Amino acid sequence: MRNFSDYLFDRIDELNNPTVMGLDPLLSYVPEPILDKWRKKSGDPKVNGASAILEFNCGLIDAVCDIVPAVKPQFAYYELYGVAGIQALKETVDYAKSKGMVVIADAKRNDIGSTAAAYADAILGSTTHLDGKKYSGIDADAVTVNAYLGIDGIEPFCKVAKERGKGLFILVRTSNPSAGDFQDLLLEDGTPLYENVARKVEEWGSELIGAHGYSSIGAVVGATWPEQAGKLRRDILRHSPILVPGYGTQGGSGAAAAVNFDRNGKGAIVNASRSLMCAYQKCPDLSQNDYAIATRNEAIRMRDDLRLAIKNKILAENV
Amino acid sequence: MRNFSDYLFDRIDELNNPTVMGLDPLLSYVPEPILDKWRKKSGDPKVNGASAILEFNCGLIDAVCDIVPAVKPQFAYYELYGVAGIQALKETVDYAKSKGMVVIADAKRNDIGSTAAAYADAILGSTTHLDGKKYSGIDADAVTVNAYLGIDGIEPFCKVAKERGKGLFILVRTSNPSAGDFQDLLLEDGTPLYENVARKVEEWGSELIGAHGYSSIGAVVGATWPEQAGKLRRDILRHSPILVPGYGTQGGSGAAAAVNFDRNGKGAIVNASRSLMCAYQKCPDLSQNDYAIATRNEAIRMRDDLRLAIKNKILAENV
Numbered sequence: 001m002r003n004f005s006d007y008l009f010d011r012i013d014e015l016n017n018p019t020v021m022g023l024d025p026l027l028s029y030v031p032e033p034i035l036d037k038w039r040k041k042s043g044d045p046k047v048n049g050a051s052a053i054l055e056f057n058c059g060l061i062d063a064v065c066d067i068v069p070a071v072k073p074q075f076a077y078y079e080l081y082g083v084a085g086i087q088a089l090k091e092t093v094d095y096a097k098s099k100g101m102v103v104i105a106d107a108k109r110n111d112i113g114s115t116a117a118a119y120a121d122a123i124l125g126s127t128t129h130l131d132g133k134k135y136s137g138i139d140a141d142a143v144t145v146n147a148y149l150g151i152d153g154i155e156p157f158c159k160v161a162k163e164r165g166k167g168l169f170i171l172v173r174t175s176n177p178s179a180g181d182f183q184d185l186l187l188e189d190g191t192p193l194y195e196n197v198a199r200k201v202e203e204w205g206s207e208l209i210g211a212h213g214y215s216s217i218g219a220v221v222g223a224t225w226p227e228q229a230g231k232l233r234r235d236i237l238r239h240s241p242i243l244v245p246g247y248g249t250q251g252g253s254g255a256a257a258a259v260n261f262d263r264n265g266k267g268a269i270v271n272a273s274r275s276l277m278c279a280y281q282k283c284p285d286l287s288q289n290d291y292a293i294a295t296r297n298e299a300i301r302m303r304d305d306l307r308l309a310i311k312n313k314i315l316a317e318n319v
Numbered sequence: 320m321r322n323f324s325d326y327l328f329d330r331i332d333e334l335n336n337p338t339v340m341g342l343d344p345l346l347s348y349v350p351e352p353i354l355d356k357w358r359k360k361s362g363d364p365k366v367n368g369a370s371a372i373l374e375f376n377c378g379l380i381d382a383v384c385d386i387v388p389a390v391k392p393q394f395a396y397y398e399l400y401g402v403a404g405i406q407a408l409k410e411t412v413d414y415a416k417s418k419g420m421v422v423i424a425d426a427k428r429n430d431i432g433s434t435a436a437a438y439a440d441a442i443l444g445s446t447t448h449l450d451g452k453k454y455s456g457i458d459a460d461a462v463t464v465n466a467y468l469g470i471d472g473i474e475p476f477c478k479v480a481k482e483r484g485k486g487l488f489i490l491v492r493t494s495n496p497s498a499g500d501f502q503d504l505l506l507e508d509g510t511p512l513y514e515n516v517a518r519k520v521e522e523w524g525s526e527l528i529g530a531h532g533y534s535s536i537g538a539v540v541g542a543t544w545p546e547q548a549g550k551l552r553r554d555i556l557r558h559s560p561i562l563v564p565g566y567g568t569q570g571g572s573g574a575a576a577a578v579n580f581d582r583n584g585k586g587a588i589v590n591a592s593r594s595l596m597c598a599y600q601k602c603p604d605l606s607q608n609d610y611a612i613a614t615r616n617e618a619i620r621m622r623d624d625l626r627l628a629i630k631n632k633i634l635a636e637n638v
Contacts, residue, residue, distance in 0.1 A: 024434070027449065039449055049449035076430060076437035080446050082456055083409065087402050108429050110465055111395060112495035112569075115343070118395035127399050130346060130358055130368035137401055146429055148467050149493050150500025174468050176431035181469025185515060188505045193512065196504060250431075 223252025494541025542571025
């Protein structure tokens with residue numbers, strides 16, 4: 001059975017690029033020529049809208065699949081467009097996988113054991129349908145989860161991860177401004193809650209460590225909190241891959257993202273969504289038909305920014 | 320604009336029954352006659368399976384809608400059956416509302432602000448589609464959310480709740496065995512994390528208090544933790560309605576659920592899923608065609624059990 005973290009880090013090494021492209025497609029992000037084409041079609045505007053999103057996503061994937069190893073569809077934006085949106089999500093996942101990209105489902109699911117098992121099967125696994133046969137659901141390579149319910153809400157995801165070579169990223173320190181409302185609360189021993197969650201992530205992942213030295217159970221740590229992230233990487237998350245949101249539009253810099261990488265420049269993957277998807281909006285000289293060119297240029301800029309930041313981080317540590 | 324908590328507590332008062340029926344439909348819960356009927360149909364087994372689930376749900380709703388005020392579909396079980404499952408979820412919600420039932424979407428969503436807004440619009444609100452018109456999504460009356468990301472992940476839900484007369488139930492103390500892994504961690508001041516979350520729920524809801532004295536922002540507190548629940552109701556959650564899972568199959572008793580009610584026997588709603596949906600499995604004398612009778616009988620038993628437990632709780636407090 002494949003180990004998810006090996007699959008992920010092999011792809012990152014091949015492309016020498018620890019970037020994941022977030023696919024959070026509001027209709028307002030879709031370039032006008034695609035919207036216009038689908039507006040002119042007859043039929044249900046909800047279905048046509050979802051088709052416009054799918055065409056945009058596939059264009060973005062085509063634009064970067066030889067230089068960016070992974071995509072992260074954010075489920076909220078597909079659920080927003082109803083049943084047709086979920087269909088576009090499934091087809092986006094299938095298309096990205098067909099292009100060799102690792103797919104991280106950003107769903108932040110959480111529930112009690114039996115229900116967590118249903119979510120795990122829906123997103124990573126399979127289930128038995130009316131004809132008695134098992135069919136895969138979304139069949140992403142990994143999923144983000146929220147651990148507030150404790151281990152019995154996490155175990156069903158770990159079980160599917162182990163059985164099917166999938167991965168998890170558990171929310172530790174999120175990228176948003178109010179992350180600290182609960183995550184920073186100090187416990188009796190003086191340590192913040194998020195460090196306690198991080199210790200559990202490291203513990204839960206101990207059985208799924210692959211050849212790169214990393215587990216298939218990882219953590220989410222925002223690029224907007226470099227101080228906290230540096231300590232987590234150094235002291236706690238020694239075998240947990242880190243998914244780093246918050247780079248780009250949310251304000252995280254390359255240097256801030258780089259603290260999530262280990263002394264060999266490995267162990268993390270940095271997400272950008274709007275700054276990649278909507279790169280064309282910052283290129284007034286480009287036609288909107290050329291949105292893919294703008295996204296590719298920004299993906300190259302981000303890759304080079306991260307490479308440099310990681311190199312500088314390693315240099316600084318070895319001084 | 321309607322206040323969600325007034326809508327909920329008016330319905331509870333009318334039926335004198337603080338029960339919500341969970342709709343967590345695994346195909347294995349669906350009675351054989353319904354499965355058999357849909358197995359014989361031609362076409363996609365995934366679509367037919369979702370139709371079997373929808374038929375079961377509608378039969379359950381018909382069986383209890385004059386005695387049970389609310390339903391709580393658990394999203395995981397619909398997502399498990401793919402796009403057709405989501406369609407069955409939407410039709411279940413619409414059907415329950417057409418029968419006068421309050422619909423609480425058990426989705427436990429959570430994300431950073433912009434994405435939380437997309438979830439809020441998807442489940443409670445509406446969004447603009449390709450034709451420039453706004454359409455509702457699931458359009459449930461309330462949704463469960465997880466507050467680990469802090470206030471800016473909650474605010475978008477509060478905004479939609481205020482604008483559209485909807486409600487939230489925020490996870491405070493969940494019903495599962497490992498709820499305490501993080502929720503019980505003691506903070507520097509000696510209080511557990513879940514009490515701190517409860518205080519925030521009470522604070523966030525202060526602007527949406529209705530005529531019953533309760534807010535449209537409520538809390539989830541499991542019936543499996545009566546000691547913690549009693550303290551929460553008494554000392555912290557004075558204006559927050561409480562959604563109480565864990566009654567029945569999970570082991571919570573009427574007495575344990577009753578501690579979530581106030582001195583007037585108000586302020587909470589108790590969920591049962593499997594014990595209601597699968598009541599027919601415990602009635603070997605009934606034909607599976609009569610599953611609705613078994614569910615109705617169990618709903619009456621549960622209602623009377625809760626009424627008695629709440630009465631006893633009030634009596635004990637007034638001794």
